[in-house]
Amino acid sequence: MAETIAVSIDKNDQAQKPALSGLSLAQLEKCVLDLGLPKFRAKQLHTWIYAKNARSFAEMTDLSKDLREKLEASFRVPLLEIADLEVSRDGTRKYLFKLPDGKLVESVLMRFEDRDTLTACVSSQVGCAVGCTFCATGYLGFKRNLTVQEIVDQVLCIQRESGERVANLVYMGQGEPLLNCDNVVESIKLILNSVGIGARHITVSTSGIVPGINQLAAANLPVTLALSLHAPDRLTREEIVPITKKYSIPAVMQSVRDYINTTRRRVTIEYVLLKGINDSDEQARMLADMVQDLHCNVNLIPFNPTRNNAGEILYARPSIDRQKRFRDIAGRTGKTVTIRLERGTDIDAACGQLHNKYVLGQT
Numbered sequence: 001m002a003e004t005i006a007v008s009i010d011k012n013d014q015a016q017k018p019a020l021s022g023l024s025l026a027q028l029e030k031c032v033l034d035l036g037l038p039k040f041r042a043k044q045l046h047t048w049i050y051a052k053n054a055r056s057f058a059e060m061t062d063l064s065k066d067l068r069e070k071l072e073a074s075f076r077v078p079l080l081e082i083a084d085l086e087v088s089r090d091g092t093r094k095y096l097f098k099l100p101d102g103k104l105v106e107s108v109l110m111r112f113e114d115r116d117t118l119t120a121c122v123s124s125q126v127g128c129a130v131g132c133t134f135c136a137t138g139y140l141g142f143k144r145n146l147t148v149q150e151i152v153d154q155v156l157c158i159q160r161e162s163g164e165r166v167a168n169l170v171y172m173g174q175g176e177p178l179l180n181c182d183n184v185v186e187s188i189k190l191i192l193n194s195v196g197i198g199a200r201h202i203t204v205s206t207s208g209i210v211p212g213i214n215q216l217a218a219a220n221l222p223v224t225l226a227l228s229l230h231a232p233d234r235l236t237r238e239e240i241v242p243i244t245k246k247y248s249i250p251a252v253m254q255s256v257r258d259y260i261n262t263t264r265r266r267v268t269i270e271y272v273l274l275k276g277i278n279d280s281d282e283q284a285r286m287l288a289d290m291v292q293d294l295h296c297n298v299n300l301i302p303f304n305p306t307r308n309n310a311g312e313i314l315y316a317r318p319s320i321d322r323q324k325r326f327r328d329i330a331g332r333t334g335k336t337v338t339i340r341l342e343r344g345t346d347i348d349a350a351c352g353q354l355h356n357k358y359v360l361g362q363t
């Protein structure tokens with residue numbers, strides 16, 4: 001059984017004060033100068049927040065009691081509140097975070113058995129406008145973009161709660177990161193400089209937003225790009241990833257090639273396997289041809305059943321035999337094609353599922 005951890009939400013006036021967690025050093029300097037404090041205090045705060053995972057000013061024991069009280073009177077440390085937390089049998093931790101305006105987003109912390117490091121998956125928007133037909137977040141519709149601070153504090157909240165360092169970061173939670181590209185790029189810079197996760201350990205996933213892929217390439221951050229392709233043919237992709245009507249498969253593949261040429265990074269092609277929709281031999285052959293000359297790995301993701309707003313499950317997962325046959329055909333040109341190891345299937349770890357369970361009461 002998955003364990004649900006009860007979380008006490010701070011009901012006092014903390015939520016009214018500006019939060020410091022997730023701010024850059026320059027922003028922290030402005031905060032301390034506004035309070036009439038010397039600039040070097042910002043560096044101390046930065047160390048406590050980013051290196052020592054402090055949850056409160058009370059923990060900052062190299063600051064005097066008077067200074068801690070002064071900071072406490074004007075600021076709080078965490079921006080996000082944990083509204084819900086579920087822990088899977090495999091150790092995956094799924095967080096539902098409450099934003100300052102009361103909206104909810106999800107993040108996940110995963111440990112893979114073949115690696116000794118932790119991977120966090122963060123959200124970039126509340127809801128999503130892309131509307132992929134197999135995605136629980138897509139059913140929510142788009143609410144708003146997350147701020148830079150809201151993105152970065154997801155990582156810091158995870159580190160504070162789990163007591164562990166996040167080594168790998170993927171932008172694969174709620175939302176289409178490249179429809180919030182300015183804030184995503186700024187959050188990556190802050191994570192590189194302050195959290196200390198290297199660019200090669202950061203992956204940005206997109207459904208194929210051509211201007212966003214180009215902007216990310218121009219930002220000169222050698223992060224990994226993951227393209228959620230999900231179908232090699234126009235009709236199927238238009239059906240399950242509707243943004244294809246705006247950004248065609250050839251246009252998206254060209255921008256991915258440009259990204260590789262600019263960054264010299266290998267991309268990841270993500271492909272969710274939906275029974276009877278995109279898992280045929282013919283589609284596997286088309287996928288193999290499409291990626292043959294691309295500097296990429298292909299990641300097959302067996303569908304994790306999700307309900308739409310009406311409570312219906314629209315798709316099914318192909319059998320293990322079909323998954324393996326698809327993998328073998330898609331890899332016939334020598335590309336690395338893997339079936340993704342699943343994490344947290346007992347705790348609704350697909351994006352949008354915990355939110356829907358919490359808000360819509362779905363099980």
Ligand code: SF4
Pocket residue numbers: 128129130131132135136137138139173174175176207351
């Ligand atoms: S899969 Fe990603 S891009 Fe598609 S609706 Fe869900 S969150 Fe949006």
